[in-house]
Amino acid sequence: MNHVEHRLAGWGNYPVEPGWVCRPHRLDALRQLLVGGDQPDYISRGLGRSYGDSSLNGDRGVIMQTGRNCFLDVDAQSGVLECEAGLSFAEIIEHLLPRGWFLPTTPGTRFVTVGGAIAADIHGKNHHRNGSFGGAVLDLELMVASGEVIRCSPTENSDVFWATVGGMGLTGVILSARIQLTPVETSYVRVDYQRTRNLDETLERFSQTDADYQYSVAWIDSLSRGRSLGRSVIMLGNNASRSQLSPRQRQSPLEASPPRSRSVPFYLPKIALNPWSVQAFNSLYYEVHRDGSRLVDYYKFFYPLDSLLQWNRIYGRRGVVQYQALFPRETSRRGLKELMDKIASSRLPSFLAVLKSSGSAGQGILSYMYPGHTLALDFPVTAGLRPFLKELDELLLQHGGRLYLAKDATMSAETFAAMYPRLNEFKQIKSRIDPENRFVSSQARRLGIVESS
Ligand SMILES: Cc1cc2nc3c(=O)[nH]c(=O)nc-3n(C[C@H](O)[C@H](O)[C@H](O)COP(=O)(O)OP(=O)(O)OC[C@H]3O[C@@H](n4cnc5c(N)ncnc54)[C@H](O)[C@@H]3O)c2cc1C
Incomplete structure (x- = not known):
């Protein structure tokens, strides 16, 4: 698989790092990359709307997920959406809001992917009432480091599911998910x-x-x-x-319809x-x-x-x-x-x-x-x-x-460990499904989630 060197940053433009970017659209290409790709490790990247270095990986592999953005199924009765994880909130709104369905929760930008939203367990202006995005994920498919695809939900492989929701891409590649949408009468x-x-x-x-x-x-x-x-x-x-x-x-x-947008030119x-x-x-x-x-x-x-x-x-x-x-x-x-x-x-x-x-x-x-x-x-x-x-x-x-x-x-790393008391539990699940740390980001190295090498 072709890797192309790019300079990458999150939305904050800080830090800026080189990265070896690849775009495997087919599952067998993704599997080959994970089991035999050139780079020592990889991290997934959606639309790059996280601010810092969670979708960067130093001078190593970055897997773009935005090409895998199909709607797989929409149940017009129950509002359950099944989609590939590279689908963006903007695309979901464009197609499903006119049919009376909206996202269960949304961040302050619609330019995020479903995979990015699950990996960060994002929250919106309704958190005090509806909690964060993971609560509306019915199940998901995850490709782990071995190339195996596992289905996880709150009742099936639940430990991997809850390590993936909020797990910042470190458990594997989220391939697809089923999301419970919210019915709305108006926009x-x-x-x-x-x-x-x-x-x-x-x-x-x-x-x-x-x-x-x-x-x-x-x-x-x-x-x-x-x-x-x-x-x-x-x-x-x-x-x-x-x-x-x-x-x-x-x-x-x-x-x-979205307002006509302008761009900050420089x-x-x-x-x-x-x-x-x-x-x-x-x-x-x-x-x-x-x-x-x-x-x-x-x-x-x-x-x-x-x-x-x-x-x-x-x-x-x-x-x-x-x-x-x-x-x-x-x-x-x-x-x-x-x-x-x-x-x-x-x-x-x-x-x-x-x-x-x-x-x-x-x-x-x-x-x-x-x-x-x-x-x-x-x-x-x-x-x-x-x-x-x-x-x-x-x-x-x-x-x-x-x-x-x-x-x-x-x-x-010390501050992170003090702020997130379940870190060891996360590390144990990660070491079980990713024993050789195939999924690593710059942030994970900085925070000591994986050892720097
Ligand atoms: C203007 C603005 C407003 C925002 N407002 C909010 C807000 O109100 N609430 C909130 O919670 N967040 C907010 N955010 C942050 C944003 O919602 C999250 O950072 C979200 O994760 C970005 O999604 P993305 O697709 O751009 O992912 P990226 O930034 O590309 O990646 C984020 C993380 O997700 C992982 N990831 C991405 N795709 C996959 C995949 N397919 N499989 C596994 N892991 C994957 C990456 O590895 C990385 O760790 C805001 C961001 C911006 C720029």
């Missing part, structure tokens, strides 16, 4: 916008409204300080029913994002979002950033680290305050800060979510960033929190 969300004056009010509002709203998310002004620390614009939404639409919308309630210079421009943006965002209620179509509600292709270029060539910190419910108020205080008084502004309330824990052995609050922050890469993030890691650990593997690019 609109009824959104209530509410501004809060500080973090206490934001958390209070989440706990008051979590039961009433399917979706909730807060955009936080990350540079506000003192009594305004954590002031936010909260967006609370429910799927709109037909009767909530205007007469014109009611004529085609499931019609939705990497912006470093000077464009600085504490002053970020502060100006944050103040403006807070001021223009008045309290009120609106009908918003799915594309604008779930994927506001997708209309600007390659928007990650605004962070410049050096890239961005998205730091996503999850605090357990018991410590989140104090932990978030300390974290945000530290950020507001640093010289390292976060352009984007998004807070979500999280519901029940994902069952994946390395799944990220458990009940609490998760804050995602974008930090452009600068000279002082790594030591600063180390300080944030220590603070997060003191409060019993953890970082999200799909966003991580900098965590140390």
Whole structure:
């Protein structure tokens, strides 16, 4: 099989690494690669929307999965979708939303694959109600290192299933999956916008409204300080029913088309994002979002950033680290305050800060979510960033929190082991089905999931 050398990066453009890329479309070609391919090890790659190095593999093998993107079966009665793992959420929405089915949960971009969504056990704005993506996976087919294909589900090979859900591609190649979709009447969300004056009010509002709203998310002004620390614009939404639409919308309630997208044509210079421009943006965002209620179509509600292709270029060539910190419910108020205080008084502004309330824990052995609050922050890469993030890691650990593997690019092996107490269980399953570590990523090496060699 032909391997082509490419320079690869995740969405954060940090780190950037060479990789030997191959695209085996047929199963026998994939099997041959795993049992006798040139490279010492391989990692799967979907649409590369993880931020850091989870779909990179140093100067070694990377298996592109995007060519395996067929719909295999759709049961129009039950909403069960069977598809190849390289199918993207964008393709699923395009074909199935007009038929009244939507994804059980979705990240903030539709340009992810089903395989990537399972491997990261992704979560969305409905986590407090519906949990993470793995909960909607009925079963999946996995090609393991020996080339054998095994079917796994919560009841069949369940240990391998829960190691694969959230397992960041390290158990094998997810070939296909059956997913339970969610029925919807319209392609609109009824959104209530509410501004809060500080973090206490934001958390209070989440706990008051979590039961009433399917979706909730807060955009936080990350540079506000003192009594305004954590002031936010909260967006609370429910799927709109037909009767909530205007007469014109009611004529085609499931019609939705993505907005025309533009592209950021080049990497912006470093000077464009600085504490002053970020502060100006944050103040403006807070001021223009008045309290009120609106009908918003799915594309604008779930994927506001997708209309600007390659928007990650605004962070410049050096890239961005998205730091996503999850605090357990018991410590989140104090932990978030300390974290945000530290950020507001640093010289390292976060352009984007998004807070979500999280519901029940994902069952994946390395799944990220458990009940609490998760804050995602974008930090452009600068000279002082790594030591600063180390300080944030220590603070997060003191409060019993953890970082999200799909966003991580900098965590140390020690921090990871302290944050993910089921790591040994994961390693045992991996060593059983992948004894020679055929599946390795740069992240897995950095985090000590496999030994560096
Ligand atoms: C703008 C933006 C917003 C986001 N918002 C959210 C959010 O709200 N919630 C959230 O949870 N995440 C979010 N993410 C992260 C994203 O959902 C995950 O990183 C997801 O895994 C990306 O899928 P991908 O297909 O691009 O996978 P990649 O980034 O290519 O790979 C991610 C991981 O999946 C593994 N993988 C991919 N395909 C397979 C396969 N077929 N078999 C085995 N392993 C495989 C890779 O090895 C890697 O470890 C966001 C990302 C962006 C860029």
